[in-house]
Amino acid sequence: MSLALIIVGHGSTMNPDSSAPTHQHADTIRAKGIFDEVVCCFWKEEPNMREVYEMVEAETIYIVPNFISEGYFCQQVLPRELSLDGPITQRNGRTIYYCDPVGVHANMMSLLVQRADEVAPGVPRAETSLIIVGHGTNLNENSTKAIQDQVKLIRESGQGFASVVDAYMEEAPFVANWHEMTQTQHVVVVPFFIADGLHSYQDIPVLLGIESEPGAALSESGNVFRQNPIAMHGRQLYYSSAIGTEAHLAEVILDQVSDFNQRHGLVLPSRRVQPSELEQALEDWIDAGRRTVGQVRITPQSDGQFILTHMDDETVDALAAHRGAIAAREIARNSATGGFRSLHSAPDLARGWRLEVDGIAELKLALDFFYPAAVGVAAQHERGALGATPLREYLARQTGMYRFTNNITDDQAFEIIAKACDGGTCCQRQILWPLAAGQPLAGAAAAKAAPSAADKSIPLFCVEACPRIVGPARQMAKKNHEAATA
Ligand code: SF4
CATH class of the missing domain: 3.30.70.2320 (Alpha-Beta Plaits)
Known part of the structure; x- marks a missing residue:
């Protein structure tokens, strides 16, 4: 039996900030070697939820939504787009397990507490109020509930904070009133969001009074997160990046898989590495002289490595050297003019780079970053099964x-x-x-x-x-x- 994990994120057509943490958690889990395949897909970015099944070959697939709460997306959009019948779907000889979103897991609590300690190092919890902030609106009561649940868990587990409260951007208690809802000298605000996107990086700082107007997106401003503490209203305010950017969120993704297994009386099967048909197909194509995909040229080396370049750079000597599949994601992210490439098949891949990857598996992963799902879709088409x-x-x-x-x-x-x-x-x-x-x-x-x-x-x-x-x-x-x- 082979195993795959699909992590589903929201993504954005505007910038890479929304999908970045989902990719990072996938990298972390892939490196652990628990699954044969670990891939991401997105609502607003590539690969989409229809294509993602062509990227994986495993018979057993776990899907974990990297979303903050249950609700419209996790209960309606994702099941529809991923063609799920419920928690367990049998399709084309595959079993697909649909796990709960990360944000509702009880272990988010430890991440929130850890994040509060990191953002205010050495500050006694007894002199600190912790505010967990979400979007809030009547339309999104599940996200409010997810935050309230975490606040309750932190309070009841006796973490020693002077107070722990929830607050929202668009409904009471409003985060803009942070100085009125707390009395302590130190106030830590942790956004309960998956990524440092529009809300946590641009909107909430304005509501807190740190900024006078929304700044540029994180990827455009190039800033590290804000300098803490910020002296305001006679207090020390500490503002954290979104909880979804916390590296240990990868563990919570795996916790959701374990919890799913427990609830359904399953045991995570041992990973059995099987020969990959997709890698074999790719190897055969390259041997047959098919050496380009979109704007990428593949040059096999005698030692089993592959050199990838922009197809117009074949005769260019001075290319910036990169190594490893993950660098492909960075290269493919922005066009030559610096714009975010939400559509990877757009003919605007930047030039001037040279990427070395080690072996066919890494080549396949690199191509999945350049052209999400392209190899799997082409192989399926060749089999007449697309x-x-x-x-x-x-x-x-x-x-x-x-x-x-x-x-x-x-x-x-x-x-x-x-x-x-x-x-x-x-x-x-x-x-x-x-x-x-x-x-x-x-x-x-x-x-x-x-x-x-x-x-x-x-x-x-x-x-x-x-x-x-x-x-x-x-x-x-x-x-x-x-x-x-x-
Ligand atoms: S051909 Fe390209 S732009 Fe057109 S629908 Fe397909 S992915 Fe979108």
Whole structure:
């Protein structure tokens, strides 16, 4: 039996800050060697939840949501996007276990306490108030409950803080009133968020009074976290980074797997390393002379290593040297102009680097960072076992503000695809999905469905539309509605 762990994060199309901790925890767990495969997938970034199953080969898959609470995402969006039937899903010879989100685990308590000690070293807990802060709103009562549960656990376990309270950005008790809800000289504020994104890095500092207006995102400002303590209202305020960035959160992810096993009377099977079919497929392609993927060139070395470069840098000598698969994630993160690449198949990979990886397994991992799920999807396509979701089916699945997107006409859909997916400027993938069952792409979109010329590359396929289609489809559907009701 082989084992895989999939960690699901929210992600962002704006910057890498939201997905960074999820990737880091995956790196930590991968290095422990408990699972044959450890991968991430995201709601707003690649790989998406449909593609991620093509990245892993294991028969037993554990899925842990790296989310702060149960609720809309963990109870509706993730099960829908991951095609789950419940806590245990049997599909295509695989067993998929869906664990609880990290934020509701009781062991989050120790992380919060540890974080408070780290941010205010040497400060006696008896003279310190600890505030755990979340978003809050009536729409998100589960996140409020997750925080209240942690506050209760810290209080009841006698950690010695003068007080422990919950506070929120958008509902009472408001974090902006931190100086009124506490009496001690020292006040530690720990954001109960998965990542240092918009809320914890930009919004809460303004609410606390540390900043006068929201600053740049963490990845754009390049700052280390703020200097503590900050003297305000005659007190010493200590502000921490989001709890989800704590390195030990990787342990909580594993705790959720153990708890799942315990609840269902399962034992984590021993990992059995099996020959990887995906690695074999990759090796065969390279032996057959297929040495490029997207904009990446693969050059095998006689000692079993591989050198990866931008395909336009073949004759360039002065390249920045990198080593190891994880460096691929950093290289692929920003374009040459510095912008965040939320779509890895966009033809804007930066040049000027040279990456050395050791062996086929590390090459596969590196390619998964350059082009998430591409190797698995191409191998599945070669086996004739790849499904693709018709656009109409994908649009019909949209909810919330996107629920009307399927009201666009066929021609409008083709127009949107031709623009949003243009191979030269937007996306190098070849679309495998039809407009609807039995209705292939046509008109301006037909070129995106045409197979690429037999150019010896490892193909990049699109098996389901992405948010680049949904956004314009929503605008178009809105215009249609306005025109019909005018
Ligand atoms: S929908 Fe278009 S832009 Fe999005 S991944 Fe597919 S081909 Fe690329």
